[in-house]
Amino acid sequence: MLVDLHMHSTASDGVLTPAELMARAAAAGIDLLALTDHDCIDGLVEARDAAARHGMRWISGVELSAQWQGHTVHVLGYGFDMQAAGLLEALDAVRDGRWQRAEQIGDRLAAKRMPGALEGALGIQQATGSDPHSPPARPHFADWMVQAGHVRDRAEAFRKWLGAGKLGDIKQHWPTLPDAVQQLRGAGGVAVLAHPWHYGFTRARLRRLLRDFAEAGGRGIEVSNGKQAPEQVAVLAHMGTEFGFLASCGSDFHHPDAPWMALGAMTPLPATCVPLWSDARFAEGVSA
Ligand code: MN
Ligand code: MN
Ligand code: MN
Numbered sequence: 001m002l003v004d005l006h007m008h009s010t011a012s013d014g015v016l017t018p019a020e021l022m023a024r025a026a027a028a029g030i031d032l033l034a035l036t037d038h039d040c041i042d043g044l045v046e047a048r049d050a051a052a053r054h055g056m057r058w059i060s061g062v063e064l065s066a067q068w069q070g071h072t073v074h075v076l077g078y079g080f081d082m083q084a085a086g087l088l089e090a091l092d093a094v095r096d097g098r099w100q101r102a103e104q105i106g107d108r109l110a111a112k113r114m115p116g117a118l119e120g121a122l123g124i125q126q127a128t129g130s131d132p133h134s135p136p137a138r139p140h141f142a143d144w145m146v147q148a149g150h151v152r153d154r155a156e157a158f159r160k161w162l163g164a165g166k167l168g169d170i171k172q173h174w175p176t177l178p179d180a181v182q183q184l185r186g187a188g189g190v191a192v193l194a195h196p197w198h199y200g201f202t203r204a205r206l207r208r209l210l211r212d213f214a215e216a217g218g219r220g221i222e223v224s225n226g227k228q229a230p231e232q233v234a235v236l237a238h239m240g241t242e243f244g245f246l247a248s249c250g251s252d253f254h255h256p257d258a259p260w261m262a263l264g265a266m267t268p269l270p271a272t273c274v275p276l277w278s279d280a281r282f283a284e285g286v287s288a
Contacts, residue, residue, distance in 0.1 A: 006250020011043030034061030079281030080189025247273035
């Protein structure tokens, strides 16, 4: 059975619409999948209906950003109620925060004689087919700055204006790790720590994260993310078993031009892992 529980659509930073993504997943031979857009579940209904047409098992999904000890980590959620008020409110708050951040970047650039940045960045973002409700992010501002002739290229935009410590570097306030887990559990879902190696932590820090995640009610970890080195996957499989986590896997697909992140193409889970889809929520097949 081919399982891919991590992918993005135009509802966040992917380039395929949810329906296009599901068609591509079906062509890749995927049997069970979840769409996991960043802090957004707007693509789920379209994905669910398309997955059903293609005869694939589908479960609700999302990738939440969360704060842990001064770092941003990602928490995948599955099998939640898409109408749960608490989760919808939390997602709205994050979106409002992103809009505020985009407006602040626009104001700050205007004060530096670069007027119209927010509108310009929004135009660039919309041209990619992105959800009209989601605010532009720093790469969109960077592309607008190039287009408007303020900088030569994206790299210069980040070096001078948008990168760490520059005026466009406005911190977003994410929920804490326990709050993110609670938002998912409160909606009847299961929380899974995404790509534990991506944070650049030492093994000791990673263990502290896993311990805190387990204490917060986290149920699993993403043991295999894309075409990760088998040794890294093996270490996570081992650590996950130690903490009693279920094991998940996903491609983290964003766009078709990155063949190293193709749909359904992950390093296989070691046979010792207890797969996430042994959880009852996944047994219900196509669910809302
Ligand atoms: Mn992304
Ligand atoms: Mn992520
Ligand atoms: Mn992702």
